Amino acid sequence: MPPVSLFLFQGSARLQFGPHRERARADAEVLLMHLLRRDRVWLITHSNDDIGSNHWEPYSGLLQRRRNGEPIQYIIGETEFYGLPFRVAPEVLIPRPETEHLVEKVIELAASFPSPRIVDIGTGSGAIAVALAHHLPNAGLTAIDLSEPALTIARENAEHNGVAFRFLQGDLLNPVVDEQFDIVVSNPPYVPEIDRPTLSVEVRDYEPGLALFAGNDGLDIYRRLIPQAFGCLVSGGFIALEIGYGQSPAVADLLGAAGFCNIEFAPDLQGIPRVATAQRPQGNRI
Numbered sequence: 001m002p003p004v005s006l007f008l009f010q011g012s013a014r015l016q017f018g019p020h021r022e023r024a025r026a027d028a029e030v031l032l033m034h035l036l037r038r039d040r041v042w043l044i045t046h047s048n049d050d051i052g053s054n055h056w057e058p059y060s061g062l063l064q065r066r067r068n069g070e071p072i073q074y075i076i077g078e079t080e081f082y083g084l085p086f087r088v089a090p091e092v093l094i095p096r097p098e099t100e101h102l103v104e105k106v107i108e109l110a111a112s113f114p115s116p117r118i119v120d121i122g123t124g125s126g127a128i129a130v131a132l133a134h135h136l137p138n139a140g141l142t143a144i145d146l147s148e149p150a151l152t153i154a155r156e157n158a159e160h161n162g163v164a165f166r167f168l169q170g171d172l173l174n175p176v177v178d179e180q181f182d183i184v185v186s187n188p189p190y191v192p193e194i195d196r197p198t199l200s201v202e203v204r205d206y207e208p209g210l211a212l213f214a215g216n217d218g219l220d221i222y223r224r225l226i227p228q229a230f231g232c233l234v235s236g237g238f239i240a241l242e243i244g245y246g247q248s249p250a251v252a253d254l255l256g257a258a259g260f261c262n263i264e265f266a267p268d269l270q271g272i273p274r275v276a277t278a279q280r281p282q283g284n285r286i
Helices: 004-015 020-036 039-047 053-067 072-076 099-110 129-133 147-158 193-198 202-208 221-232 250-257
Strands: 078-081 082-085 117-121 141-143 166-169 181-186 233-242 261-267 273-279
Touching: 004 221, 020 039, 020 053, 020 072, 020 078, 053 072, 072 078, 082 129, 082 147, 099 129, 099 181, 099 233, 099 273, 117 129, 117 221, 117 273, 129 141, 129 147, 141 147, 147 166, 181 221, 221 233, 221 250, 250 261
Parallel strands: 117 141, 117 181, 141 166, 181 233
Antiparallel strands: 078 082, 233 273, 261 273
């Protein structure tokens, strides 16, 4: 019967012909760990163990999916974000490390309020809202998404991580238009439609377009969300948005035109402006 080492050798060889040959060995390991329900330490310490030829067919199926370009997070059905485990599926965007900067900024802003009321727009897998609920136990969280399948996954992730808050289905802030919040946070779609052909096969062919694209310049959601957020924020409340490469000047203009002040941008680890924050001026709303 074939040992673990042979499975990994053959798996790595097959993935050399996929779109990410530089990750062939690592992906082969992740897929085998998923199939066997073992961790990497076990793979290393049991590399000569026979695991049975009956595992090859299902392993081959996983390898083929990865070779076709399917994101490994969808294949294994999970990922990690802000140190927490999340279930992911093609109905939701895979949480990115860059979005952790948005969570960090909101946690910082939340310190201005004793019991911050926070609404997460376009929650998807619930990554932002769940991470915030985990680190801000005194916060009142609301998560909104247009997609009911996405909300189902977000609810599962909240339960799995031991947090509870309100989920609502609807377009942007429409479900809470008569409510007030201290912080509006969103990682909205911001990829320009004209950039679709340049995206990797993983993103272009597998992740939900509804969560990615926002018109020809990528600004369509910001144009709608920013004025709406201004109307839902308390005096002194904040908006925090993830933005795409090169979008900071246009987003600054949209925030200023809506009436926001104290407009700032925080960079990601590559120095790219990634998080936009702004404040509703003090004293103009009770």
